[in-house]
Amino acid sequence: MPILVYAESDQGIFKKSTQELISFARAIADQMNTEVVAAVTQDPSNANLGQFGAHKVLNLEQPSLSEFNAELVAEALTQAARATGASTVIVSSSANSRYMAPLLAVALEAGYVPNVVGLPQSYTPLTVAHNVFTNKATAFTSLQSSISILGLSKNAYGVHHYDTSAEITKQEVTLNPSSVEVISLDKASNKVMIADAEVVVSAGRGLKGPENWGMIEELAEVMGAATACSKPVSDLGWRPHSEHVGQTGKPVASNLYIAIGISGAIQHLAGINSSKVKVVINTDPEAPFFKAADYGIVGDAFEVVPDLIQKLKEFKAQNA
Amino acid sequence: MKILVCISHVPDTTSKINFNADQTAFDTTGVQYVINPNDEFGLTRALWFKEKQGATIHVVNVGGPETEPTLRKALAIGADEAIRINQPATDGYSVAQALARVVEEGQYDLVIAGRESIDYNGGMVPGMVAKICGYAFVNTCISIEIDGTSVTAVREIDGGKENLKTTLPLVLGGQKGLVEESDLRIPNMRGIMQARTKPLHVKQTENNNAMSQTLRYEKPAPKQAVTLVENAEQLIDLLHNEAKVI
Ligand SMILES: Cc1cc2nc3c(=O)[nH]c(=O)nc-3n(C[C@H](O)[C@H](O)[C@H](O)COP(=O)(O)OP(=O)(O)OC[C@H]3O[C@@H](n4cnc5c(N)ncnc54)[C@H](O)[C@@H]3O)c2cc1C
Ligand SMILES: Nc1ncnc2c1ncn2[C@@H]1O[C@H](COP(=O)(O)O)[C@@H](O)[C@H]1O
Numbered sequence: 001m002p003i004l005v006y007a008e009s010d011q012g013i014f015k016k017s018t019q020e021l022i023s024f025a026r027a028i029a030d031q032m033n034t035e036v037v038a039a040v041t042q043d044p045s046n047a048n049l050g051q052f053g054a055h056k057v058l059n060l061e062q063p064s065l066s067e068f069n070a071e072l073v074a075e076a077l078t079q080a081a082r083a084t085g086a087s088t089v090i091v092s093s094s095a096n097s098r099y100m101a102p103l104l105a106v107a108l109e110a111g112y113v114p115n116v117v118g119l120p121q122s123y124t125p126l127t128v129a130h131n132v133f134t135n136k137a138t139a140f141t142s143l144q145s146s147i148s149i150l151g152l153s154k155n156a157y158g159v160h161h162y163d164t165s166a167e168i169t170k171q172e173v174t175l176n177p178s179s180v181e182v183i184s185l186d187k188a189s190n191k192v193m194i195a196d197a198e199v200v201v202s203a204g205r206g207l208k209g210p211e212n213w214g215m216i217e218e219l220a221e222v223m224g225a226a227t228a229c230s231k232p233v234s235d236l237g238w239r240p241h242s243e244h245v246g247q248t249g250k251p252v253a254s255n256l257y258i259a260i261g262i263s264g265a266i267q268h269l270a271g272i273n274s275s276k277v278k279v280v281i282n283t284d285p286e287a288p289f290f291k292a293a294d295y296g297i298v299g300d301a302f303e304v305v306p307d308l309i310q311k312l313k314e315f316k317a318q319n320a
Numbered sequence: 321m322k323i324l325v326c327i328s329h330v331p332d333t334t335s336k337i338n339f340n341a342d343q344t345a346f347d348t349t350g351v352q353y354v355i356n357p358n359d360e361f362g363l364t365r366a367l368w369f370k371e372k373q374g375a376t377i378h379v380v381n382v383g384g385p386e387t388e389p390t391l392r393k394a395l396a397i398g399a400d401e402a403i404r405i406n407q408p409a410t411d412g413y414s415v416a417q418a419l420a421r422v423v424e425e426g427q428y429d430l431v432i433a434g435r436e437s438i439d440y441n442g443g444m445v446p447g448m449v450a451k452i453c454g455y456a457f458v459n460t461c462i463s464i465e466i467d468g469t470s471v472t473a474v475r476e477i478d479g480g481k482e483n484l485k486t487t488l489p490l491v492l493g494g495q496k497g498l499v500e501e502s503d504l505r506i507p508n509m510r511g512i513m514q515a516r517t518k519p520l521h522v523k524q525t526e527n528n529n530a531m532s533q534t535l536r537y538e539k540p541a542p543k544q545a546v547t548l549v550e551n552a553e554q555l556i557d558l559l560h561n562e563a564k565v566i
Binding site: 070098105107135140145181193198235242244248249267292312 | 334337339357358412439440443445446448450451452457458459460472476477478480481482484487497500501534537538540543544546547548550553558559560
């Protein structure tokens with residue numbers, strides 16, 4: 001029974017997380033002696049999904065799926081799962097997938113485990129490790145349902161390369177109109193999103209005021225990073241709420257997280273500690289963030305950050 | 321309008337997370353419990369509906385008797401009645417099934433839950449309740465206005481916002497933005513007194529199917545000490561050559 005992957009796309013491009021999802025599914029499929037079927041809602045002909053491990057691509061494309069709608073995607077995947085007889089469905093941790101997956105779980109009477117951090121611990125029954133208590137602990141959970149849905153944490157497995165050539169088949173799905181209609185979308189198209197970012201540059205109350213974020217944005221730009229902030233910074237209105245990261249804000253699971261003028265309160269660390277490498281820049285050597293970080297500079301952000309921007313530009317010029 | 325607010329009873333955000341000796345259950349020793357932060361934003365938005373447009377608010381929790389102080393707090397802030405489904409919260413699916421039965425019995429127009437609970441972080445209960453009940457569903461909701469049965473809502477998406485139109489009955493997965501941090505309410509003496517006499521119904525459930533079972537927990541391995549560097553150049557060198565992230 002194949003493994004179905006929801007191969008998400010955004011504005012016509014497959015998301016980078018899709019590559020990781022497919023590779024993860026492939027490793028599971030190899031263990032279970034089965035195939036990976038990537039379900040897509042956009043034209044897949046220019047994307048070689050086989051190179052990440054997919055055996056088949058199931059094209060569900062139709063006009064009502066051209067924009068994301070959780071209800072319609074869940075219904076389309078339900079039909080795809082039934083048609084393929086899938087035993088496992090793999091989804092990402094994006095806001096859209098987390099919106100859609102619970103609907104799919106009920107439709108398929110499937111157990112659903114989000115925040116999965118690695119390959120299954122066992123296959124019969126399917127048992128997986130996943131983050132709980134906003135990353136303060138890992139739980140090992142066994143699924144008792146005949147179909148299972150796993151939500152993979154970002155950067156938890158990595159992208160692997162295969163030379164599989166995935167055959168594309170068209171799957172017709174019948175969809176009723178959704179009860180929720182999207183009227184408009186406000187999305188900054190040139191900004192790196194926290195959810196997708198490999199590098200996140202984050203700043204806290206140590207920056208003193210919103211007028212000082214110019215250097216944070218510049219640093220982010222030089223690094224191709226997303227900008228983020230601590231909770232008080234967004235509560236004070238210095239930065240938009242969408243940048244608030246931590247236990248009660250957005251989770252961060254980037255490769256690199258740079259915290260500038262952030263003390264490292266337990267609620268802040270809980271949300272960002274899935275990031276692989278953490279850097280802290282803070283005037284106070286006693287700031288708790290130094291206990292959580294991999295690299296640190298004890299220093300004044302107003303001196304360190306401009307210098308870092310300068311040196312990164314030089315570094316990039318040399319390594320270009 | 322009848323509103324049901326789903327309240328998850330969770331360890332305070334400052335809690336140290338520990339487990340029992342055989343690592344099979346959360347150790348509650350010394351842990352303070354609170355209303356899940358996302359649910360508190362939703363509850364406060366419900367109170368505004370009550371005050372400005374007229375609504376009755378029921379709050380519900382699936383859990384043991386230990387969650388009653390959390391429900392009483394919701395009553396003290398202004399909810400009208402509380403319901404406790406006397407059942408251990410085994411997994412998201414079984415909790416959603418129990419909640420869906422309450423929703424169907426009570427014929428609620430609007431069900432407000434949180435985007436996720438900060439304990440098990442499933443982020444699955446609201447969507448499951450919506451699907452079981454056949455209600456519309458808006459997740460990561462940061463704004464909602466209701467006129468009759470017409471609803472306009474704003475959903476936070478990765479990197480932006482989406483403006484949505486839907487109709488009651490509806491389930492929300494809510495978060496900060498529904499109201500601001502400064503709008504949250506602290507129970508006053510009068511509220512606490514009133515909460516003592518407001519109804520708190522305890523219901524038994526019929527069997528709900530759990531789809532998963534957590535076998536054990538682990539805490540993250542202790543971290544290596546931080547490497548302190550003097551300047552930007554050294555940092556770039558280490559990030560490039562040692563950590564290999566730039
Ligand atoms: C229920 C609850 C939930 C919460 N959830 C979150 C959450 O999700 N995310 C979150 O971030 N917080 C959260 N918090 C808040 C958290 O407890 C802290 O208050 C917050 O993280 C502190 O933000 P900060 O580090 O920006 O500010 P501060 O704690 O004020 O720290 C500022 C830091 O900047 C340093 N500094 C000052 N000047 C400079 C300079 N010139 N250069 C360099 N460094 C400098 C200081 O040494 C200090 O360490 C929550 C709190 C509660 C009660
Ligand atoms: N045991 C429970 N009782 C009542 N509501 C719950 C319970 N568990 C979860 N919820 C609701 O569902 C939301 C999401 O929870 P979760 O799916 O566990 O992340 C919470 O914010 C609550 O509103």
